[in-house]
Amino acid sequence: MAKTVDSYRFLDGIPKLTMKHWATLGAPRQIPWTPLAKPISQCTVSVVSSAAVALKTDRPFDQEIERRDPWFSDPSFRVLPGKTATDDARIYHLHINTSFARQDLNCVMPVERLSQLEALGEIGRSAPSHYSYMGYTVRPEALLRDTVARIIGQLRQEQVDAVVLVPV
Amino acid sequence: MSVGVPRIAAIEHPFGLTLGLPGDAARQLAVLRAALRALEEVSQPGTVVHLPFEWNPSEKLNIYPPEPPPIARFLRRHPWYVPKFLSRTPPEVPEETGP
Numbered sequence: 001m002a003k004t005v006d007s008y009r010f011l012d013g014i015p016k017l018t019m020k021h022w023a024t025l026g027a028p029r030q031i032p033w034t035p036l037a038k039p040i041s042q043c044t045v046s047v048v049s050s051a052a053v054a055l056k057t058d059r060p061f062d063q064e065i066e067r068r069d070p071w072f073s074d075p076s077f078r079v080l081p082g083k084t085a086t087d088d089a090r091i092y093h094l095h096i097n098t099s100f101a102r103q104d105l106n107c108v109m110p111v112e113r114l115s116q117l118e119a120l121g122e123i124g125r126s127a128p129s130h131y132s133y134m135g136y137t138v139r140p141e142a143l144l145r146d147t148v149a150r151i152i153g154q155l156r157q158e159q160v161d162a163v164v165l166v167p168v
Numbered sequence: 169m170s171v172g173v174p175r176i177a178a179i180e181h182p183f184g185l186t187l188g189l190p191g192d193a194a195r196q197l198a199v200l201r202a203a204l205r206a207l208e209e210v211s212q213p214g215t216v217v218h219l220p221f222e223w224n225p226s227e228k229l230n231i232y233p234p235e236p237p238p239i240a241r242f243l244r245r246h247p248w249y250v251p252k253f254l255s256r257t258p259p260e261v262p263e264e265t266g267p
Contacts, residue, residue: 005178005218010231014243014250021254031172031213040208051184070238071258095237096184097230104190113193113200122201136237138258164203166186 036162043161045117046127048151050135051101051108051168052092054078061092061134075142077133077151082126084111095136096168108168127160135168175210177203179219182231195221 008016036043052061058078066073073094080089086105091098101108114126131151137143155163179186179199188195199221206217243250252258 003180003218003220003222005180007178007180009180009223010182018254022256025256029172031174033174033213036208040204045204067238070242071253094233097233098184100184100190106193106196107185107187107190110187110196110200113187113197116193116197117201117204123204136239138239138253138256162204162207164200168184168186 038161040123040162041121042124044125044127044159045114045123045162045164046155046158046160047109047111047114047130047164047166049109049130049132049166049168050093051096051098051132051166052134053080053089053101053105053109053132054092055080055084055088056090057088060090063092063094066094066134066136071138073134073137075133075137075147077131077147079154080109080111080130080132082111082115082128082130084109084130093134093136093168108166110164110166114164124161127155128158129154172214174213175207176216177206177219178216179221180223181221182223182229184231185229 008019011019052074054061055078061076061078062074074092084105086101086103089105089109091101091108106112109130109132111126111130114123117123118126131154133143133147133151181188181199187199199219202219202221206219210217239253243253249259
């Protein structure tokens with residue numbers, strides 16, 4: 001029998017109830033749709049991770065924003081090149097155990113695996129830029145209005161055909 | 169605010185381990201490949217592809233952050249805000265809601 005994923009398996013108590021309730025919020029609306037224009041073996045692919053990953057040489061995500069106002073978090077994003085190695089990056093998300101991704105960035109941001117798929121000819125190429133933002137907020141307006149718009153702008157500039165969104 | 173996702177590749181992995189365990193390049197590659205296959209195969213907006221990967225329950229892992237997230241600490245001290253959190257209607261004045 002085909003597997004049915006239990007999205008709540010690793011939650012319990014209040015967080016589990018909250019996530020189940022959040023899934024019921026909001027009126028259904030039309031889902032945007034863009035057909036894939038070519039086979040994935042010809043596509044330029046980028047990764048967007050919500051783990052709040054930044055290069056050590058880049059500006060850190062500001063965790064104090066969320067500590068001051070726990071309904072919100074730093075709404076900015078960081079760009080990571082395809083060659084980013086685990087030792088090049090730090091992870092700033094406050095809701096996960098980041099020790100796994102500190103050992104191996106591919107747990108939450110699979111840029112090395114994407115390069116492997118490029119070498120195997122399974123995708124066209126890994127995009128020059130990959131992206132990360134802080135995936136917790138109850139006030140998503142700034143994230144959706146500014147950050148998402150800027151990420152999409154850069155994806156278009158780099159002629160990216162497909163994006164893998166990696167939630168954590 | 170509701171969000172409709174055009175294509176979902178659902179996976180039963182713990183938080184912080186979306187692609188797999190550290191060093192498990194084979195699993196990470198298989199998950200990424202399966203997600204990209206879903207992208208090619210899905211033709212209806214809102215489709216959820218349930219990826220077949222099983223998580224071994226014998227892996228005893230601490231998936232929690234070293235300290236509780238700020239919102240958890242805040243709600244413990246201000247439980248009357250729980251309904252606002254559940255309904256995703258945060259208070260207007262952030263200065264008054266620090267942990």
